[in-house]
Amino acid sequence: MPGVVDLDQARRVSKAIDDDIKREKDLRKKRQKQRRDVKVMLLGQAESGKSTLQKQFQLFHASPTLDRERPSWRPIVYFNAIKAVRTILDELDWDFTTSTNLEDETYIDPSWSLQISRIRHKLLPLITIEDSLASELSGGVTVAGGRSGVFVRAGWQSVVTPTRSWPVADMQAGINSSQGVVATMASRLLVDLQYDIAELWQHPAVKTFLRMRRLRLEESAAFFLDEIHRLAEPDYLPTTDDILHVRLQTLGVTEHSFDINFGGNHYTWILYDVGGSRGQRHAWVPYFDDASAIIFLAPISAFDQYLEEDPRTNRIHDSLQLFTATCSNKLLRNSSMVLMLNKTDILKRKLQSGVMVKKYITSYGERENRYEEVAEYFRVHFLQIHKRKGVQKQELYIHFTSMLDTRATQKIIVDINEAIIKTFLGQSMLVS
Numbered sequence: 001m002p003g004v005v006d007l008d009q010a011r012r013v014s015k016a017i018d019d020d021i022k023r024e025k026d027l028r029k030k031r032q033k034q035r036r037d038v039k040v041m042l043l044g045q046a047e048s049g050k051s052t053l054q055k056q057f058q059l060f061h062a063s064p065t066l067d068r069e070r071p072s073w074r075p076i077v078y079f080n081a082i083k084a085v086r087t088i089l090d091e092l093d094w095d096f097t098t099s100t101n102l103e104d105e106t107y108i109d110p111s112w113s114l115q116i117s118r119i120r121h122k123l124l125p126l127i128t129i130e131d132s133l134a135s136e137l138s139g140g141v142t143v144a145g146g147r148s149g150v151f152v153r154a155g156w157q158s159v160v161t162p163t164r165s166w167p168v169a170d171m172q173a174g175i176n177s178s179q180g181v182v183a184t185m186a187s188r189l190l191v192d193l194q195y196d197i198a199e200l201w202q203h204p205a206v207k208t209f210l211r212m213r214r215l216r217l218e219e220s221a222a223f224f225l226d227e228i229h230r231l232a233e234p235d236y237l238p239t240t241d242d243i244l245h246v247r248l249q250t251l252g253v254t255e256h257s258f259d260i261n262f263g264g265n266h267y268t269w270i271l272y273d274v275g276g277s278r279g280q281r282h283a284w285v286p287y288f289d290d291a292s293a294i295i296f297l298a299p300i301s302a303f304d305q306y307l308e309e310d311p312r313t314n315r316i317h318d319s320l321q322l323f324t325a326t327c328s329n330k331l332l333r334n335s336s337m338v339l340m341l342n343k344t345d346i347l348k349r350k351l352q353s354g355v356m357v358k359k360y361i362t363s364y365g366e367r368e369n370r371y372e373e374v375a376e377y378f379r380v381h382f383l384q385i386h387k388r389k390g391v392q393k394q395e396l397y398i399h400f401t402s403m404l405d406t407r408a409t410q411k412i413i414v415d416i417n418e419a420i421i422k423t424f425l426g427q428s429m430l431v432s
């Protein structure tokens with residue numbers, strides 16, 4: 001009938017229009033939010049320093065969260081110290097039995113063997129606790145591998161978040177009160193056995209075998225053993241330096257996000273820290289799709305080391321191969337690329353102590369075995385790979401880093417933030 005208005009239909013149409021507008025607004029908001037999510041992936045082989053860089057980012061953008069986590073790092077520090085003691089005892093056991101075959105002139109005192117076995121006997125309770133501590137820390141997930149055993153922190157990672165601390169918080173809340181029991185035992189044992197640990201660490205046999213490179217410890221072992229009396233204090237709380245020195249293998253991909261302010265705008269900076277050993281690398285690819293930036297870490301001190309998962313592969317060669325694969329990956333064509341040639345402090349120490357690069361990297365030839373030459377040699381190699389395999393218009397930002405040097409690393413983080421966000425903004429404008 002003309003002139004009659006179907007109010008129900010009008011209401012339905014009006015609601016449909018409102019819904020459309022709301023949907024469009026939500027979509028736009030979502031798109032805008034996505035555009036402000038800067039996704040940064042940390043890539044590189046195992047032990048290249050990815051998790052250490054993640055901690056440095058956390059220190060820079062969210063230091064109160066690191067403060068809250070301090071108690072949770074205590075058992076991990078104990079674990080690192082105990083693991084170092086166990087490795088020394090394992091290696092010395094082996095070397096004393098074969099020491100008669102030593103080809104060089106190094107003096108081996110026949111009484112060392114007895115002295116070491118006396119210390120070993122005293123330290124036995126500490127050694128027997130190592131596996132249980134590893135298991136407690138990783139929520140029961142323990143992956144053994146390589147010479148010294150590799151322990152992952154899968155369970156541990158998921159419970160230590162910026163808002164929650166374990167084991168302290170859990171024990172206080174009475175949740176799973178068995179957690180932390182082994183850590184408490186480890187703490188007591190460290191108090192009781194600290195002088196025996198120090199005696200072992202100072203023993204001429206250990207110093208001799210370290211010098212001869214017949215005993216190889218994890219890079220942070222010396223730091224924790226030097227500090228054993230401080231770690232053994234009953235109210236010990238890890239310092240930032242302790243947390244940065246901790247070695248704990250990452251399993252899978254872990255996500256960390258920070259809110260950052262740049263040029264008056266807020267961005268959510270999402271860091272993806274990945275496990276770097278060969279068996280873990282397949283897990284990276286699903287994250288490549290929308291990665292705003294890649295920070296690739298290559299430890300250039302590792303020219304005389306081999307992969308734990310494949311002892312025939314030189315670590316520098318592995319880094320170069322991995323960097324080639326990263327630069328050639330089509331999914332990463334639009335990502336910013338930062339290369340960190342890391343562990344320069346260890347590289348300097350190694351070269352000063354006379355370790356020759358050409359012995360391990362034959363193409364190094366007769367170049368001088370000095371830091372400047374070696375660092376430049378590696379820089380050029382990585383740069384050439386990027387030129388050959390990378391995207392032409394993609395800039396490569398290269399930094400020499402020593403990730404435990406907080407002041408220097410924090411400066412580099414400022415530079416990286418700026419470079420990544422500028423590229424990110426440029427690309428957001430292109431797609432909007």
Ligand SMILES: Nc1nc2c(ncn2[C@@H]2O[C@H](COP(=O)(O)OP(=O)(O)OP(=O)(O)O)[C@@H](O)[C@H]2O)c(=O)[nH]1
Pocket residue numbers: 044045046047048049050051052053219220244245246247248249250251274275276277342343344345346401402403404
């Ligand atoms: N001296 C020195 N040690 C470093 C440096 N960067 C990292 N480390 C140490 O190297 C060890 C390994 O570092 P991580 O950050 O755990 O290595 P990652 O790349 O995360 O290793 P995965 O998780 O196994 O892939 C830790 O004990 C760090 O403290 C550095 O520049 N200099």
Ligand SMILES: [Mg+2]
Pocket residue numbers: 050051052248249250273274275
């Ligand atoms: Mg890691």
